[in-house]
Amino acid sequence: MNLSSSSSFELCVKDLSILTNTNLKDTNQKKKYIINDINFSIKPGSIVAIMGASGCGKTTLLHSLAGINLNLQKEGEIEINGTELSKFKQKSLISYLRQDIIMIPYLTVRETLLFAAKLRLNSNIPAAKKLEIVEETILELGLSSCANSFIGNEWRSGISGGEKRRVALAIQLLQNPSILFCDEPTTGLDSFTSLALIQTLVALAKKGKTICISIHQPSSTIFELFDEILLLSKGEQIFFGTPDQSVKHFTNLNISFPSEANPADWLLDISTDNIQEENLIDRNLNFSKIWKNEGLKINSTSEIDEDNDSTLLNGEGLLENYFAFDGILKDNFLANKAEKTNLTIEEEENYSKNNNRASLIYQISTLTGRSVKIMFRDPLMFFGSVFEVIFFSVCVGLIFFQMPEDLAGIYSRKSILYLISSLQPYLFLIYMIYKLSEEIKVFDREREDNMYTVLAYFVSSFIANFPLQLLTCLLYSLILYFMTGLRFEGDLMQKIWNLGVFTAVNGALQLISTSFAYFTIAIFRDFTTASLFANFFYTFFALSSGFFVPYQIMPFFLSWIKDVSQVSFAYRILMSNEFENRIFECPGLLPEGSTQTIPQCIGNTSILQNGFNLNENFKNFIGLLGNFIFFTITTELKDVTIKIEKKGFTKTILDNVSVSFPAGKLSVILGPSGAGKSTLLKVLTNQPLNIPNLSKLTKTGETYFNDEIINDLSSVCSYVCQDDSHLIPSLTARETLRFAAFLRLPKNLTKEEKILRAEEILSLLDLNDCANVRVGSDIVKGLSGGEKRRLSIGIQMINDPLILVIDEPTSGLDSSTAKNLMMQLKVIAETGRTVICSIHQPRPDVFHHFDKVLLLSYGRVLFSGSNLNSYLHGIGFSIPSDNNTADYALSLSIIDHRNEESTLIFQKLVSKWKELGVHFEKALVPDSITNIEQEKNSNESHRKLQQQPKQLNSLIERIKLQQQKINFFNVLSILIKRSWINLKRQKNLFFARVFQIAVLGHCVVLLTFFQKLQFGQPFIQSRIGLLQHLSCGVIAGMVNCIISFPQLLNSFKFERTEKVYTSTAFLLSYSFIEIPFEILASLALNSVAFFYIGLRFSPLNFLLATISIFCSYNAGESIGIACFAIFGHVGFSIQVTSAFLSISTMLTGFLSVDNSLLLFDKISYLTPIRYVARILAINEFTDLEFTCTKREIAESTCFFNNGNVILELYKMDNLWFNFWVLILVTFLYRLIAFVVLTLKK
Incomplete structure (x- = not known):
């Protein structure tokens, strides 16, 4: 997408603190800071990433920077080119991509962007050029395959969550803003799309824009693209500077940097330090004090080496390097880039005139249509x-x-x-x-x-x-x-x-x-x-x-x-x-x-x-x-195929998928947005599939559990969906888990043991700090998106299920929390449970702990086994030294409609797996759940949950054993x-x-x-x-x-x-x-x-x-x-x-x-x-x-x-x-x- 540079603005934050509203009459009441004493500046042409754990204040800070009123007390100043934000006249030059996505569900992706272009872009731009910009945006953000699909909602089937986020970003980019704030723009995206999206933002920044984003789990490649990093912990600023300076700053504090580690994950581990939780607050305060003393020195000596890499300045060199593993892909990218830079001077000037909004008549006609x-x-x-x-x-x-x-x-x-x-x-x-x-x-x-x-x-x-x-x-x-x-x-x-x-x-x-x-x-x-x-x-x-x-x-x-x-x-x-x-x-x-x-x-x-x-x-x-x-478990799919037919058009969601997930192992389904991951998980757990109205669903194949077809899995299988709307907004996190424990755990546990189990889950998922915070809703602020995600997982983990299926468990989590969560899932799997989850962008040190990986794309299996690296190398795809296995595999699995070579690569992966896949599946013979069940924890509640007979003839007997529901009147009183x-x-x-x-x-x-x-x-x-x-x-x-x-x-x-x-x-x-x-x-x-x-x-x-x-x-x-x-x-x-x-x-x-x-x-x-x-x-x-x-x-x-x-x-x-x-x-x-x-x- 080639939008010309608009006016340049520098954003400066001085001594900014955000406080919760307190009782002004109570002079003895202690102030409660959400963020405290933040100082940094963002120069034009740079992109700054705000990093930190869930609940550290990233979203609150972005809201304040964007001038959104949160009805909170504010101290300090936010200035744009020396003008206080509240007095800044050109608010139309500021765009903010929120974490929650609100779009019209009954429009297609193309229509959504076209209507946005008509209303946002300069009125001097011809309609044909607006359409061209929309098509370029669709191509750049990888939305071609879903361009004619509806956005969708709970009543109408539509695009995936990751695709919705890309559409929301595309809408903001159409406006060609001078200052762009993005709250978690990569949430729900696979690594390939995340990288392409961030590179697009970098390219925009290098054209004079001021860009500030919050981000949870940046890969090492993405981390290096940021000009500066603002690291928060518990609302305190503990670092601001370049990525290289961040590593140097903390290594100077005698904190060793592991070899081959992702610097972003390392920084988040430092800011959260779950190992020494009882000393966490003191440590963070120390980091904050150190930064206040040392930060000025670092910032005063920092200079950006503009001659170090000339291609980095235009934001495109890294994208070229990303395609360097294949010369054809690189040539195709350069050709596309050359075509997109072919704009006249007059068109460039038109793009820069942001204030000339569409006329009232044009707005009315567009909105009417x-x-x-x-x-x-x-x-x-x-x-x-x-x-x-x-x-x-x-x-x-x-x-x-x-x-x-x-x-x-x-x-x-x-x-x-x-x-x-x-x-x-x-x-x-x-x-x-x-x-x-x-x-x-x-x-x-x-x-x-x-x-x-x-x-x-x-x-x-x-x-x-x-x-x-x-x-x-x-x-x-x-x-x-x-x-x-x-x-x-x-x-x-x-x-x-x-x-x-x-x-x-x-x-x-x-x-x-x-x-x-x-x-x-x-x-x-x-x-x-x-x-x-x-x-x-x-x-x-x-x-x-x-x-x-x-x-x-x-x-x-x-x-x-x-x-x-x-x-x-x-x-x-x-x-x-x-x-x-x-x-x-x-x-x-x-x-x-x-x-x-x-x-x-x-x-x-x-x-x-x-x-x-x-x-x-x-x-x-x-x-x-x-x-x-006035009033104006060992789970196996055999030859599963799912198709949706509507008006003579057939769309294949899953295409002849055969795969097994062994008990006692952590299995992950890896694939880009829209690959069919969520559909596959629903098939595994007998969940109803959402299909469009007036459509026909065709399903073939079977799902086996220990070689048996079982329809009722509710007592031994738990499914965590992507949506957290089932959470009751007025309950706290602790109350939510306790009620889940009272309702889900078997009747042989006492009330105290059930409460203890809920507290264990709170600690397990790092929810202690927000245990007494209400879930919240669109109207009332409550838990952050990442905290809600962990709470949803916690509900399903309450009864320690034999089969735990999670759709995108790390979505919305920072990399440190995501790592801890995946490690806990690994521990759960080692107790004999079958743990299956879909995932977009695993960090490298987590990926190595996956016992089995299913690479899925466009409903087809590209790989299923334990050693993805060896398999790719064996069929002619060697992983570059500056890349990791997961990101590289995802990049291969995506069909890039900007070139034909990616299609050929995809077809090769499909054909090779059909030829060699059976050998890899045989290498992973599923073990019986009974034989590998283990005792993990010594506490009484966990011991009773795991206490099972040594010998069971079938999974059906185990299911009957688990179906020990509490009596009806107890359930009623709890509800x-x-x-x-x-x-x-x-x-x-x-x-x-x-x-x-x-x-x-x-x-x-x-x-x-x-x-x-x-x-x-x-x-x-x-x-x-x-x-x-x-x-x-x-x-x-x-x-x-x-x-x-x-x-x-x-x-x-x-x-x-x-x-x-x-x-x-x-x-x-x-x-x-x-x-x-x-x-x-x-x-x-x-x-x-x-x-x-x-x-x-x-x-x-x-x-x-x-x-x-x-x-x-x-x-x-x-x-x-x-x-x-x-x-x-x-x-x-x-x-x-x-x-x-x-x-x-x-x-x-x-x-x-x-x-x-x-x-x-x-x-x-x-x-x-x-x-x-x-x-x-x-x-x-x-x-x-x-x-x-x-x-x-x-x-x-x-x-x-x-x-x-x-x-x-x-x-x-x-x-x-x-x-x-x-x-x-x-x-x-x-x-x-x-x-x-x-x-x-």
Whole structure:
């Protein structure tokens, strides 16, 4: 990639310290430093590497250097060309590649880079040149083979983790920054790709850029490429200087440098020194003090020898040397290099003008095109939106099908107009909040990079989604209008006008919901808090409509809400559109031929009855638009082949793989990104394979364990995946391991022995220093990436499995920790266990300890045996003296699409292994696990774990012996305790669950809107509104499920694959945490309804109402559990559950007075809402007397004198039948959730 040098900047750090936020009032509180007293400078044209163990402060330092606010206290100065960073004006010249990767999963690699190029690169660069730059970048970073593959996520199969990191780096390089910060850019990359990537950064640095990276495990070749090294230990600076000076500095301290050692690994060993752990802090402080005394001398005498190697200055000589082992490869590289330097002077000048960003119109058009692609490529979200609208409108249309012009039809018209004004916009609001909570992560990351303006994002999102919203609005409006028989009378223009007003109101409500969603997400950023906030305020808006609480009895201090509420404006417009100046026939109320008109049948009377004024449509439309403006074991594989077929295209993931992994040995799978390593490990452990939607998976071959085919390996085999999302964010590292020990270890161990085992794992994986630190999440900072990785491995090591399979165990770890971890895995293997792991970039002194190496590339076996060096030499590939076996083998296994010679080398490796491989496999005859099992540790817990009979006939008997699970009730108590800690520590989830139901969601609203109930005619409508509100607790239950359940579901799915516990235990533990909140909410809500608002009280009434509302909440959570388990996709699950529950709220019997279609009347028997509404109504209205004023009698508006008449109108009777059926339905809903959770894998 040939990007010209831009403006040069020097970065200078003076006495920089970062502290955790402390209590300012406590003067005696000791300051806690994350990094302390850091001093260094980076000159233009140089690349500096920040090195140190996990948790030493590398990421925090990079965040500070990049100007990212961490809400931490800062001392000292960061200057760019002498200007304080906070005052530096050209922030667009700074790029930062974060450790966590956030990209759009539904775009291909090429599309991702092309959209980034359009938005990042200078607007003067032609489109063709931008495309050329993208293709060069793809070629340089080895992304050609996956250029047309989707980025992917947990729901859509995509590229590998290493490929994602290369794409993320490519995006940053497109911007041609002057200052580039990279946090662990080589994490997840193989050695060949890592070297090529660092060489690219070096080449960029030599063109005037200032580059600073953090790195864990640089190879010796990569280490030599750095101009300077900043070495940290426990947040303290212990060295800064050139790589050569670093070795000299520490050897002068009488620390010997081993021969043939990697200097980077040696430095990290010095900074961590795990052998003398108890003296670690003192030693590091000594190194820090020594550096403060000696560092100035070193830096004052350091000079870069620019004449030493002229090729190093352009960053390309080392890359040429890397290919020196083959003349053809080198010639091909030089040819490519010559082609890429052929740029005109004008083009070079264009590249350097970074400030000339794309115009607003270009940003909008580009973002719109991208949004449209994303929308169509996420079928669950796209078709889910259309399906939800059609399903909802058809169901509502059937419930209110062709409403008659009698009194029942008039009441039904009022109900459906309210539902149209409030319910569908609410569902759309919740859906949009979730959708935006996912999109905002990409927006925040791209906004940090100054890719586009907020206005461009907002406008493009509106344009891209408008056609879909218009389509759904038209479908919704037309289906509802004609199915329900709303006003369609008069001449053609009048009919068009009425239908147009109805459609316009629906469209405006949809836009307002979208704007409200943007408003809440802009404030809170996460779905949990934003949905809580939106739900609370939307409830106020909905109750101010005048439907449940007529305006004439609405509390005076709330009357202003109706003048700002979109629901109120919409309801008034729709009421006027339907009722104004209309007289209904009301058949059967008057003798045939009578010319009298009953007041109840006059449309204007219905409008005035709610406290509305006539002829205010224009005012209401203006108010509606105003809302929109405001809310903007010995294991063997035989002939295993895996293929994925989609649309006639076949992709081979594994191609006829035959390999054995002996017990008592440490076996590693070596290969570049995308080689099929993760797939092979999943096949070994019977893990489910992720395949794209609408694809067919074909698998042939068998997996044998001690010559037996065994399907259930959960008790003897542990699998550690690359993803750490299963970790519960609110637990500490120590708690995580202890809970894992309680759940996984056999019942013959005592609690103390299990705790001891967890502590052993903490020490084994060097997690003692962070043992009491919470795991953390995207929102709350916790463990570092490397610490999370070790914790995931620790969970699987708890039960000392016979077979331990780890996918990339050293990913994200510094080289010292990686070495210690691999050595521990070696020790575990020597106890008779089968240890298999995939690995990208092993350090040379670790590679020699591998007992067996499987070299895999593009799904094919290139080597499987113990002596890779001899094998390569035997087939004509001699390892250069300046290279190591692992790196050299990886370089041979990669097909470099920039030249044909690499393809020929790959084909030679494949053919040679087919010819010679059988001889190498025979040399490694798998030993029986039984014969080589050993005692390793003397402590009691480890002794009991390893204690096995001396003679076993088969592995199956061993499996049966290991399957000594702890009893169900112990598992349940452990899960309950873990869930409670998780909920209690996540304040947003805890308060969301409490306030959503008990306070904000219901109690505060009821206290605010519903005054003391009296016995006049207006209070009949208030009672019905209150009972309808109390009956619909299923929606609140579903929202609470959205907030808390998906996170727990991830942990459950992970632990279920390990058969740690059953779905019964999981669901019961969830219910034990859920049910107390539901009971408290029901009691609080009924206390308000009975003792403040004034529902008719008796102990029996209060008890029945409390149980009924509890059942409603519980059923809502059951529905949410079932949908999340079925679909997995949170957004789609929200749409499905929202549509289902919204339809069910119409089946209470209060809204649809006389349902003409028996279908939905029958369906209503399956919903808890029907029974809750009837129980509450019978309790309240039975024998209740109402009064009428003289004016109401004179105007014939005294409709009801007795509550029994109301019950007869709504056809509600038989209290105890409804109560017992409600109990049964609630139980059935939870049973359905259990069945779905159990069956869905």
